[in-house]
Amino acid sequence: MPELPEVETIRRAIEPRIAGAHITAISVQDASVAAPDGPEFLQRAVGATVRAVLRRGKHLILLLSGNSGIVVHLRMTGALFFCKPPAGMRVRAVLSFSNEERLLFADTRRLGKLQYYENLKPLLVRLGPEPLDEDFTAEALGRALSRHHIPIKAALLDQHIIAGVGNMYADEALFEARINPLTPAGALDQVQVHRLWESIRSVLGRAIERQGASVDTYWLPDGGRGTAHDAFCVAHRKGAPCPGCGLPIERLMLRKRGAYHCPRCQPLPVQETPGRRHPTQPSPPTNTDTKRKPSTASRRPAQ
Ligand SMILES: [Zn+2]
Structure with a gap:
């Protein structure tokens, strides 16, 4: 599963190739990649300029105008390619850019997500500190x-x-x-x-x-x-x-x-x-871990 070093490596490889370009099309081959909002919601990012490519925890973020952006979470087996993915990796979505670059989101286990956020702030603040930041003491x-x-x-x-x-x-x-x-x-x-x-x-x-x-x-x-x-x-x-x-x-x-x-x-x-x-007795492992679901409210358009 890609962790901080893997996502940071991907960020460094992607940013020079798409920063400053605008998104001309988002083609979704597998709608589950855009769940829960759906592929139509992702289309809101079309036409926007990629101001920067950021990383927060294991999330890769294509920062667009204001506080909006596309968030990529690779989960277990997701990967991004500028080239044809290796055999066996299924392409689930394709982002096309004004400079002719095409970024393919491929995934074998179909757990990764590609989501548009109108306001990234709730996602950014609910995560813990970045371990490589200077203020992480x-x-x-x-x-x-x-x-x-x-x-x-x-x-x-x-x-x-x-x-x-x-x-x-x-x-x-x-x-x-x-x-x-x-x-x-x-x-x-x-x-x-x-x-x-x-x-x-x-x-x-x-x-x-x-x-x-x-x-x-x-x-x-x-x-x-x-x-x-x-x-x-x-x-x-x-x-x-x-x-x-x-x-x-x-x-x-x-x-x-x-x-x-x-x-x-x-x-x-x-x-x-x-x-x-x-x-020392460790806390017993539990089988009742509750995964906190991120709020999707921020991805919804303002009412
Ligand atoms: Zn040893």
Whole structure:
């Protein structure tokens, strides 16, 4: 699934080719890509000039006039191409521009979305801080985590706590910070929070330099591949030797997602109790995660 480094890589590839051009046509082959508003609503963007291409968390945003824009969420298997997509990837929509560029939205699992927002602000403010921004400090991360007793891995995946981190880079950051994914978020001490803050930023920064991780269906818009996965320490490496100690990497299930970690380098913290030592009890994984649905009200025309 494309995360911050992958979406940022796509943004950097796309912006120079379409910024300043205006949208001449939006052709939708699969109406579900534009749900819930529908393809007709997307047509409101036709004729508008692309002022810039932005990224917020895992969202790619074609900024149009005022606060309006087209938001692309690639979800699990979505990808954008200026060239013909690889075999097996189904084109769901095509954006045409005044400078003859054509941007194809392809997706195998049909979960990605292409949506027009008349006002982007509600989307932008409901997401958590950008981890690579200058004002994202270790103190801010510590404050955000201290309010949560869910496992730290689950907290890092919550886009309201921190935007853009997904399964792969949460695993990598936790390994680099030597923190067990089941540790309750609010139980991290100041030193651990600082280490995690540093590791989140360095893991994401290095992945952008390598143009993202092409572990599955992530492609660059020109059909190229990223190489960040070649440098992964734990993510997608179950059974491989830990680069820190040589023990096989393990994968545990946490809220229906795999969490790769090293059981020796990332032990559960122990807390002292009279007469014995035992691992800190993590919050039990739940099967009742409620995904907060974004308000669609802002995409509707003003009444
Ligand atoms: Zn290890």
